[in-house]
Amino acid sequence: MFLGFQKNQTWWSQNIDENLKLKVTGDSKNILVKNHYLSCDPYMRLLMKNQSTEIFDPYTPGAPITGLGVSKVIDSRNPELKEGDLFWGITGWEEYSLLKSSEGLFKIHHTDIPLSYYTGILGMPGLTAYGGFYEVCAPKKGEYVFVSAASGAVGQLVGQFAKLMGCYVVGSAGTQDKVELLKNKFGFDDAFNYKEEPDLNAAVKRYFPEGIDIYFENVGGKMLHAVLLNMRVCGRIAVCGMISQYNCDQPEGVHNLMSIVYKRVRIEGFAVADYYPQYSKFLDFILPYIREGKIKYVEDIVEGLENAPTALIGLFNGRNVGKQVVVVSSQ
Amino acid sequence: MFLGFQKNQTWWSQNIDENLKLKVTGDSKNILVKNHYLSCDPYMRLLMKNQSTEIFDPYTPGAPITGLGVSKVIDSRNPELKEGDLFWGITGWEEYSLLKSSEGLFKIHHTDIPLSYYTGILGMPGLTAYGGFYEVCAPKKGEYVFVSAASGAVGQLVGQFAKLMGCYVVGSAGTQDKVELLKNKFGFDDAFNYKEEPDLNAAVKRYFPEGIDIYFENVGGKMLHAVLLNMRVCGRIAVCGMISQYNCDQPEGVHNLMSIVYKRVRIEGFAVADYYPQYSKFLDFILPYIREGKIKYVEDIVEGLENAPTALIGLFNGRNVGKQVVVVSSQ
Known part of the structure; x- marks a missing residue:
């Protein structure tokens, strides 16, 4: 982003x-x-x-x-x-x-x-979610989508876009209230509080027993580590940001990178500026959903x-x- | 691979x-x-x-x-x-x-x-180099290409393919003899012995003062860490393997993943089996080069x-x- x-x-x-x-x-x-x-x-x-x-x-x-x-x-x-x-x-x-x-x-x-x-939603975070999800993630109907920091400025939109696409969507957030918001307001299929999960790998596996096709990465660190173990073959990780690392003097190491090979995973960073030329098209897309209350x-x-x-x-x-x-x- | x-x-x-x-x-x-x-x-x-x-x-x-x-x-x-x-x-x-x-x-x-x-060259490693370089790396003439384990079964071919494409190519290997082989037999523009480099980041920067467009990853670990700091915007990393990690009980952590975002880098793993349908086309491509001595x-x-x-x-x-x-x- x-x-x-x-x-x-x-x-x-x-x-x-x-x-x-x-x-x-x-x-x-x-x-x-x-x-x-x-x-x-x-x-x-x-x-x-x-x-x-x-x-x-x-x-x-x-x-x-x-x-x-x-x-x-x-x-x-x-x-x-x-x-x-x-x-x-x-x-x-x-x-x-x-x-x-x-x-x-x-x-x-x-x-x-x-x-x-x-x-x-109508500014940088909205266009970030739009370009990052529709272009970088290249989603297909029915795919399994995981969004971290899912109630944030970008995450709440990615989850709703994924639902519009017909994907199965789970989000992670850091309080029970946010988890409820994800499920009840934004229509995520499921959500969990990562702070209450002693084993993130087990948590991700519980919500995605068949693995993850698309991970919209907002947090980095331990969550990325866990997600890499649970990706499906030919999965995609759009790296929007890694907020868990921004206050670290030395970023945490991510250890499971061989999963990229085993599962032919694509990890891709992106910049919202690449999508600024699409801003007008994005507005045409998003404004009706907002006005009709279909995107919150x-x-x-x-x-x-x-x-x-x-x-x-x-x-x-x-x-x-x-x-x-x-x-x-x-x- | x-x-x-x-x-x-x-x-x-x-x-x-x-x-x-x-x-x-x-x-x-x-x-x-x-x-x-x-x-x-x-x-x-x-x-x-x-x-x-x-x-x-x-x-x-x-x-x-x-x-x-x-x-x-x-x-x-x-x-x-x-x-x-x-x-x-x-x-x-x-x-x-x-x-x-x-x-x-x-x-x-x-x-x-x-x-x-x-x-x-005519089997799995050849097809790995072919699919990994031409498809996953999506190379363009004049780009800066780095190959690790560059004198190995796959690396020596990737470097030669990159030279055929008109790229600037540097390889790393683990002995001075291999370094000479890269420069004198395979036609790499330059090469270095990673075992003699106390600071891999400095070494990579020395060979790529303007950064790396394409990294063909064979080793993982510390080399990937250093390369991530030296990628160019919209660079690509094709992950063929991570041999430095295969004997580790616990793989090393890679810390510089925010570079993926800063530089909009794509990291992609691949499997040679995806290119088996192209094996006949690959033979048509490679056999004349072998027969003419243009690929060693x-x-x-x-x-x-x-x-x-x-x-x-x-x-x-x-x-x-x-x-x-x-x-x-x-x-």
Whole structure:
């Protein structure tokens, strides 16, 4: 679920009063925006390590962190966005941001849906679930699908997509309440609380006695270890993320990689940016399901920028139930 | 490079004098064969563990072990093979074998090439290199290719295929002699002795300062760990085997799996049996290269069935130089 575009995008930001419009600038593409909703996403933890990757550079200490959000244009010298436009994309964790370009910003046209959904089902996590499941997993009707972190921003959608496809779907989560949500709200065939399973291999085998065709990987570590032992021949593992490892100084070793050979398994990482060209097609697909109530989405909404750091940290111990959103300003 | 057909094949065998033809049997498909060349392959070690996999059941203690070989039909009640036919396929580690069916046996039509080559370049390892490289790796001209265990039965071919494709190819091996072989006989662009590298990550980085597009994985463990840190975006890892792990009670953990996500890497295991339908096409491809001397093949030939166990064990400490073959009878 990695962004894949952030590294080449530049921006700068500052605290700014709403009444202070953008008067003078040497850069004609600048956009002054008011931030409404901020998205807490696991990848952000990785930007707090002092290392660059192919996808992103680390945060700069002392500057506001950045992340995905839903914002409104206050003033613009950019022909792509005009005053009053709503969009989602990378912005700053602050009330107002001054963005240097419109690259990676998506104008919002459908406002009959809650705006916060553009941090989730209608934004990066939604497109991640869509590209990761339909393209990377290459699912077929009747296949056995396992989703970890299944009540999260991406997992809850993958499970529902898999059900639409006619798959058998089991999810794992970290509390009994989340397990109930998976079964009763999202329609998973079954679900379990991984924290109550002393032997993950046995747990996975219990839910998939015939093995797993598709594993949508959100957590890594011990769960991947157990899943590898339970894959079916020609199974696929779409690696969206490995949240269990992001707070580790040294990632856990995964030992069962010979299963890849025995079972001819394909493991594939992907970046959501590869699917951005399909965003419009994705909206055509998902909007009717949302409007008809056939796909549900659960958000965990926290009020106030001051509560954003706690909300972000909460992702890594599973405090959130559903997509974690921070409301900076609902108006 | 896993076989993928062995599990459903049945055979039985016994010591038999050459003059003792097959007289009485309740099974009309029986074939009595004389074994000429036996193939030492890493996967055989895995059949000595007391565990079944999707691909094969373990060896039966007390019975002759089985493996690939080149054999001649002495007598046959099977319409697929007649007396005097040469073939390669699964047989017993013994002078004569009584095979219960012709399933998985490939009749040999081209005898201008050394018969022992049907244990290697013209047999399972050849087809493994062909399917694994051209299909699983999906190579493109100019890409950076790394092959481990590169002077082995499969590796030496993968490197030469990659050169034919116009790739930049580096191989790793375990002695300086093998390194010279890779560079001077097989035409690799470069090669290194992994046993002399205290830091495999640094070694891989030194040979691939711009990263690896394709890794043909034969060894697993620490080498995979190092390679994952040096993959390029959208790189591919074809997992043929992990010989470094076959003697381990507990496989080593691989820690750098987040690289799969950062770099959108695809890791894929495969079984040579998936490419058996392409065997005839493969022969059309490879035979002219062999006859014209454009593809080389190095074998390590041991004389005598009594030396076969030592030869097989030698694979796991790299004693062999090239494809390890045992001659049971050259006539």
